[in-house]
Amino acid sequence: MIQLVRISGRLRGILAAVAAAILFFAAAFPPALSSSASLNIVAPRESAVGRPFLVYVSSMSNMTGLTISWGGKMIPVEVRREGDISEGVALLGTDVGNSAPGTKKLEISAGIDGSVETVSREVQVASVEYPVQRLTLPEAMVTPPKVVLERISREREESSSALAAVSPERKWDLPMVRPVPGVTTSPYGFRRILNGQPRSPHRGVDYRAKEGDPVMSCAAGTVLLSADHYYAGECLYVDHGNGVVSVYMHLSSRMVSAGDQVSAGDVIGLAGRTGRVTGPHLHFGLSLQGSMVDPEPLLGK
Ligand SMILES: [Zn+2]
Secondary structure (H helix, E strand, C coil): CCCCCCCCCCHHHHHHCCHHHHHHHHHHCCCEEEEEECCEECCCEEECCCCCEEEEEEECCCCEEEEEEEEEEEECCEEEEEEEEEEEEEEEEECCCCCCCCEEEEEEEECCECCCCCCCCEEEEECCCCCCCEEECCCHHCCCHHHHHHHHHHHHHHHHHHHHHHCCCCCCCEECCCCCCCCCCCCCCCCCCCCEEEEECCCCCEECCCCCEEEEEEEEEEEEEEECCCCEEEEEEEEEECCEEEEEEEEEECCCCCCCCCCCCCCCCECCCCCCCCEEEEEEEEEEEEECCCCCEEEEC
């Protein structure tokens, strides 16, 4: 059944802003509507490994406690009420580093007038042939000396716990702010071979930036982690709510600390060449409930 979904003025802005991102998929992956008695859902039928997508849920009844189950995670989604519409919007995706293509289940549950309504959908996640990139780096950076292994494992735990943050308030907005204006020097998904050895694929985007260039937060949020890591160098993790966390690496300077509130476009650090790098640039990553996706379709000009 074809049905019109009413969208409030406030969220219409987001949905229009990401029209480019949604349409980016639309040619190949038309979004689909489905509904239960009281829930209207707009979500794609198809996606691809590494790509983000948007799920919009609305109801003319009073909706509470909206959660989305995707990729083995339960994601709380903030519900806002405007006029007679209750609505929530979530960013979801898959990770080039650990997601297999195939049919995946998307389950949406919401409290409606004291009972829980659940709608299940299937999303076909297509495989993507990302190109191979060969890099030559100082050997110590490819095969780290034993003395730093403990440091690396401690830092890995620190960053995974930051990426696992799922806070209840949605602070992100679309399109997101491009953190630096420079061109892409290494896109998302490159399968990397370092000094002849296959390594994990590139789970973010590298942008050209000079040492000292300002780096902006892609959205409003709370700084989760400000640290100096062996691989990432000086890095920042910012929580934007509902499982959306952005990551900025190889900085020469960090201008915020854990717990600081930032607005979209705030300068949070300066670009640099700290950590495992061949030259100054910004590595920008976007985690959706722990899955590092290609942030590019979500960024403004
Ligand atoms: Zn990178």
